[in-house]
Amino acid sequence: MTRNRLDDLRRTLPRHTSPVILVDNGSVDGTVEYVRRTHPHIEVIALDRNLGAPARNLAVRQARTPLVAFADDDSWWAPGALKRAAGYFASYPRLGVLAARVLVGVPELIDPVSAAMRTAPLGRARDLPGPSVLGxxxxxxxxxxxxxxxxxxxxxxxxxxGEEERVALDLAVARWGLAYADDVVAHHHPSAVRNRREREIVVRRNRLLTALLRRRWSTVAHEITTALRTPDGVRSLGxxxxxxxxxxxxxxxxxPELERTCRRLARLG
Structure with missing residues (x-):
């Protein structure tokens, strides 16, 4: 999935192997034309506006494979990672999502989220290939x-x-398994084309909306009060x-039992 990050795509697209579907969220920097000209093997879904993360749904529906590995314009999968992932899905039929070890930037530091998953705070189910996760x-x-x-x-x-949380919760309710695999690796070199302050506002906004969608009312109240304590909290609520x-x-x-698990993870974080 991409939007107006052609420079990032030039660097990452050659690292992806077929089959690849690229969803363009209304770019105006020539992304669609460039990809169709230089990477004709890539299927392109060109949108006329920015749908955000739901744009990925279009590609998943169009995919003809039983598994889909997500990537952004500033990320790619390590050699052999997807083959290992496919093996896990074949061996564990309850597995719905496999969370990779994400390495960030040139230093290849493990992403804090991956590091937390690696510690297995939720334990490890026998019918999953690695530590159970809820995101x-x-x-x-x-x-x-x-x-x-x-x-x-x-x-x-x-x-x-923060679009992943609601999906993870619904999968857990439906009894699908979510697991972390340390030997399945993805690389993420965050794009320079981003506004960190604005992103934090959106992240806080989405935490509240996710709480409204799926969490108990006490959690909704907690998200509101927490937001109000942050510098841009009023903007997030607005x-x-x-x-x-x-x-x-x-x-x-x-x-209730899943809500208790979410709260336990929040305390650990």
């Missing part, structure tokens, strides 16, 4: 296509940034306001 980093995840689509994929309420009605219409609170 994933989209650019470092392989999904079973049928499982991902069964929970609706990424949704329009969240859009982008950004969420327009999507609150849609979130409430789609609200389906997770079971």
């Amino acid at each position: 994933f980093i989209a650019c470092g995840a392989v999904v079973r296509r049928s499982a991902f689509l069964s929970v609706g994929g990424f949704d329009d309420v969240i859009g982008f940034a 950004a969420a306001a327009g999507s609150v009605p849609a979130a409430l219409r789609q609200r389906a609170a997770i079971p």
Whole structure:
């Protein structure tokens, strides 16, 4: 998935092996034309506007493989990683999402989320290939296509940034397994084309909206009060306001035991 990051794509596209589907979220920098001209083997879905993370759903539906490995324009999979992932999915039929070890930047430091998953705070189920998890980093995840689509994929309420949480919760409710694999590696070299402060505002917005979609009301209240303590908290809440009605219409609170697990992970974090 990409949007107006042609320079990043020039660096990462050659690292991807077929079959590849690229979804362009309304780029105006010549991305679509460049990819079609220089990488004709890549299927391109060219959108006329930015759908955010739900754009990935279009590619998953178009895919003709039982597994889909996500990537962003600033990430790629290490050699052999996807073959190992496919082996795990073949051996563990309950596996719905495999979270990779994500290495960040030139120093290849492990992403803090991957590092936390590696410690197995939720233990390890016998019918999963690694530590059980309740989340994933989209650019470092392989999904079973049928499982991902069964929970609706990424949704329009969240859009982008933190879009993984609602999907993970719905998969867990449906009894799909989510696991971390330390030997499945993805590389992420964060693009220079990003506004970190604005992203933090969006992340906080989406935490609140995800809580409205799936968490207990006490968690919703906690997200609001936590946001108000942050420098841009009011902006985050304001950004969420327009999507609150849609979130409430789609609200389906997770079971109490799963809520307790989420809170335990939050305390550990």
